[in-house]
Amino acid sequence: MNSMDRDPTRDAAFALVSGVLDRRRPLDQTLDQLSGIEARDKAAAHRIAASVLRHLGSIDAVLEAHLTKAPPAKVRHILRIGSAQALFLGAPAHAAVSTSVALAHGQGVGKFAGLVNAVLRRVTEAGMAALAELDQPRLDTPSWLWASWGKAARAIAVAQHFEAPLDVSMMPGAMPPEGAMLLPGGSARLPAGSDVTALPGFADAALWVQDAAAALPVRLFGDVRGRPVLDLCAAPGGKTMQLAAAGAMVTALDRDGKRLDRLRQNCARMGMAVEVVTADALSWRPDQTFEAILLDAPCSATGTIRRHPEIPHLRRPGDIADCAAMQDRLLDAADAMLAPGGTLIYAVCSLQDEEGFGRVAAACARLGLQRLPLTAEDVPWLPEAITPLGDLRTHPGMWADRGGMDGFFAARLVKAVAAA
Numbered sequence: 001m002n003s004m005d006r007d008p009t010r011d012a013a014f015a016l017v018s019g020v021l022d023r024r025r026p027l028d029q030t031l032d033q034l035s036g037i038e039a040r041d042k043a044a045a046h047r048i049a050a051s052v053l054r055h056l057g058s059i060d061a062v063l064e065a066h067l068t069k070a071p072p073a074k075v076r077h078i079l080r081i082g083s084a085q086a087l088f089l090g091a092p093a094h095a096a097v098s099t100s101v102a103l104a105h106g107q108g109v110g111k112f113a114g115l116v117n118a119v120l121r122r123v124t125e126a127g128m129a130a131l132a133e134l135d136q137p138r139l140d141t142p143s144w145l146w147a148s149w150g151k152a153a154r155a156i157a158v159a160q161h162f163e164a165p166l167d168v169s170m171m172p173g174a175m176p177p178e179g180a181m182l183l184p185g186g187s188a189r190l191p192a193g194s195d196v197t198a199l200p201g202f203a204d205a206a207l208w209v210q211d212a213a214a215a216l217p218v219r220l221f222g223d224v225r226g227r228p229v230l231d232l233c234a235a236p237g238g239k240t241m242q243l244a245a246a247g248a249m250v251t252a253l254d255r256d257g258k259r260l261d262r263l264r265q266n267c268a269r270m271g272m273a274v275e276v277v278t279a280d281a282l283s284w285r286p287d288q289t290f291e292a293i294l295l296d297a298p299c300s301a302t303g304t305i306r307r308h309p310e311i312p313h314l315r316r317p318g319d320i321a322d323c324a325a326m327q328d329r330l331l332d333a334a335d336a337m338l339a340p341g342g343t344l345i346y347a348v349c350s351l352q353d354e355e356g357f358g359r360v361a362a363a364c365a366r367l368g369l370q371r372l373p374l375t376a377e378d379v380p381w382l383p384e385a386i387t388p389l390g391d392l393r394t395h396p397g398m399w400a401d402r403g404g405m406d407g408f409f410a411a412r413l414v415k416a417v418a419a420a
């Protein structure tokens with residue numbers, strides 16, 4: 001095959017799928033490394049790869065019916081890419097087949113071009129009917145994750161078949177962008193794939209990107225006007241901006257310099273003055289303790305699978321215990337920086353109980369922190385997100401008629417004042 005015939009979009013889609021499934025790399029990491037490819041092709045490749053990863057179990061089940069023996073990994077990826085285009089992205093059958101045959105030649109597995117052609121022809125003819133017979137949400141979710149999500153598993157898995165909409169938080173008094181859906185709670189929602197930088201409010205410092213669920217933890221502090229707040233694990237700064245917009249005096253700390261650069265850029269665009277600290281929260285200590293601390297801890301991020309469909313394919317069950325161990329250490333550090341009587345909001349964008357409720361139960365037992373339970377007054381527009389113990393638990397299946405929301409857990413903890 002002539003290199004002139006190479007299709008940059010499919011080549012990049014192949015690199016992305018292989019990056020996740022063979023090398024366990026996040027999509028964005030492979031995307032950043034792709035050179036000599038136009039932004040338009042990158043976006044199209046990301047769309048194809050994301051569709052493969054969102055529907056991987058179902059695609060493989062459809063393919064299985066047309067394979068007599070397991071093809072090499074490269075060929076399987078090519079079949080997946082062709083199937084995703086035909087079955088989920090509305091590509092005409094002939095285009096899905098011919099681009100995949102070309103991809104087989106381009107990826108050095110031309111001797112399987114006949115197989116790719118034959119299998120994908122059958123998939124495009126019979127695949128839609130075959131899909132309709134499958135339990136797609138179940139097939140597209142690893143068993144360990146499905147089991148861990150309990151009764152909400154199906155609603156979560158159904159929501160994860162769709163890319164998340166673009167939510168923005170707005171400065172007090174700012175108008176929502178034209179055409180946006182105003183959500184209860186004040187976020188504005190635009191269709192998936194919207195370009196935030198193209199919104200008039202972006203240049204005017206009126207809004208920033210933040211999922212409606214991600215905007216909840218900061219609200220649990222109540223009124224923060226004029227109060228110093230320590231934002232541990234702050235970058236890229238969605239919650240830092242929310243705190244600053246609400247009038248808090250924010251110290252934003254993160255150990256990742258590059259992510260903090262993004263936080264600085266974000267705050268500069270919004271004209272927000274924030275003290276930025278590059279440090280490890282495990283060892284850094286302030287001169288004085290804080291009465292309000294936000295710990296938006298690093299986690300498995302299983303609440304953001306709609307945005308990052310590679311997550312189910314990258315995470316392993318053992319990763320959750322590793323995350324929990326780090327979260328315990330960060331909770332210990334946050335407790336050491338919290339003033340007696342002070343409030344600690346602990347949050348994770350994880351759906352796993354071990355990273356949410358489990359860490360809070362352990363912190364209360366280990367550190368003597370007490371839960372200040374949330375009430376319907378804290379989030380009056382989402383009472384179903386308040387757990388019996390008074391924590392916050394959102395998941396992508398909530399607000400299904402409005403386009404869902406990220407999975408977040410948050411708890412409000414207070415430190416006892418020592419008896420005199």
Ligand SMILES: C[S@@+](CC[C@H](N)C(=O)[O-])C[C@H]1O[C@@H](n2cnc3c(N)ncnc32)[C@H](O)[C@@H]1O
Pocket residue numbers: 232233234235236237238239240253254255256259279280281282296297298299
């Ligand atoms: C969930 S993200 C924070 C998102 C951020 N709060 C926001 O709303 O945009 C977790 C952050 O924790 C940071 N992090 C992880 N371990 C850390 C540590 N030991 N000290 C400081 N920051 C840490 C990571 O660099 C990452 O930026």
